[in-house]
Structures are given as structure tokens and as C-alpha cells.
Amino acid sequence: MTVTHANFTLERTYDVAPERVYAAWSDPTAKAQWFGDPSSPATDYTLDFRVGGAEHNSGGGYSYDATFQDIVPNERIVYTYDMHLGKQRISVSLSTVEFFADGTGTRLVYTEQGAFLDGLDEPAAREHGTGELLDALGRVLKVS
Numbered sequence: 001m002t003v004t005h006a007n008f009t010l011e012r013t014y015d016v017a018p019e020r021v022y023a024a025w026s027d028p029t030a031k032a033q034w035f036g037d038p039s040s041p042a043t044d045y046t047l048d049f050r051v052g053g054a055e056h057n058s059g060g061g062y063s064y065d066a067t068f069q070d071i072v073p074n075e076r077i078v079y080t081y082d083m084h085l086g087k088q089r090i091s092v093s094l095s096t097v098e099f100f101a102d103g104t105g106t107r108l109v110y111t112e113q114g115a116f117l118d119g120l121d122e123p124a125a126r127e128h129g130t131g132e133l134l135d136a137l138g139r140v141l142k143v144s
Contacts, residue, residue, distance in 0.1 A: 004116040006123030012134045014106045016141050018099040021106045022074045024137055025049075025097060034136040055079075061086055075099055083121065090120040110134060 014021055024030045028047035036045070036057055043059045055066040066081035077097040083090050093114040100107040110130065116123055 002118055004119075004123060005114070006116065006126075007111070007113045008123065008127045008130075009109060009111045010127070010131055010134060011110070012108045012138060013102055014108065014138055014141050016105060018074045018101055018106045020141065021108060021137075022077075022099055024141060025077055026071075026073075030140075034140040035133060055081075085120060088120060089117060091116045091126065093126075108134065 024034065026049045028045075028049070031047055032045050036059065044056060045058075046054070046056045048054050049068065049071070051068055051071055053068050055064070055068075057064040063084045064081060065084075066079045068077065068079045070076065070078035075098065078095070080092070080094050082092045091114050093112050095113075096109075096111045098109040098111075100109070112126070112130065114123060114126060116126070
């Protein structure tokens with residue numbers, strides 16, 4: 001049994017106001033448009049966006065379960081989540097999403113601190129996948 005600890009920070013700039021970017025994280029219909037693996041669409045997605053609320057996303061053998069720890073509208077979201085492959089937990093993470101006004105747009109800063117379990121997931125793969133999600137968010141924001 002092994003644990004690999006890792007931290008990473010990703011930044012993106014979007015050409016829309018922080019309120020719109022925040023809404024894409026906080027509104028279930030909006031988040032479902034960009035959050036998940038496009039090659040394996042979610043078979044079950046729920047979002048109860050409030051402190052203490054939960055988010056669940058599953059599909060393609062993977063499941064994601066999050067609990068919201070701190071929410072400051074249009075400024076910050078802090079949540080913990082775990083990922084499973086089948087019944088096996090593969091990671092546990094603490095994530096912070098920060099929204100900063102940047103001219104007429106938004107600078108988003110995403111920071112994750114993770115414990116990756118038993119070699120079943122790798123920090124580099126998680127960082128890459130999270131970057132793809134943030135890019136998908138950008139594509140949705142351009143068309144909405």
C-alpha cells in the first residue's frame with residue numbers, strides 16, 4: 001500500500017466576468033456542460049452547491065464524490081473529493097478554485113493537494129486531466 005502526495009496549480013484566463021465563470025461552477029446545468037470525460041459521458045451527475053453540499057459524477061468505471069467546504073460567491077470555492085475506479089478509491093484531494101477580475105475577464109487559479117493511492121492514479125495524469133477540464137470550461141464560456 002502506497003501514497004504519493006502531490007500539489008499542482010493551474011491558471012486560465014477567460015474573456016468573461018468572474019460572475020459568469022463562477023456560475024459555470026455553481027449551476028448544475030452549466031457545470032454538466034464541461035465537467036467530465038467527453039470520451040465517457042457521465043451516467044450519473046448531481047450537484048448540491050452549498051457549504052456541506054455534495055457533487056457526484058460517475059461514468060466509464062470512474063466515480064467522483066466531492067463535498068463543498070467553503071464558498072465565497074464569485075471569489076472562491078474550496079472542496080474535498082475522492083475518486084474511485086470501480087470500488088477502489090484511487091485518490092483523495094483538497095481543491096481550491098479562485099476567481100480574480102482581470103480587465104473585463106477572469107483569471108482562474110485552481111490549486112489541488114492530492115493523496116494518490118496504491119499507484120492506481122498519478123499526479124501528472126490528474127494535472128493533465130484537470131487542465132483539459134479547464135480548457136473545456138473555456139470552450140463552453142465562449143459559446144454561452
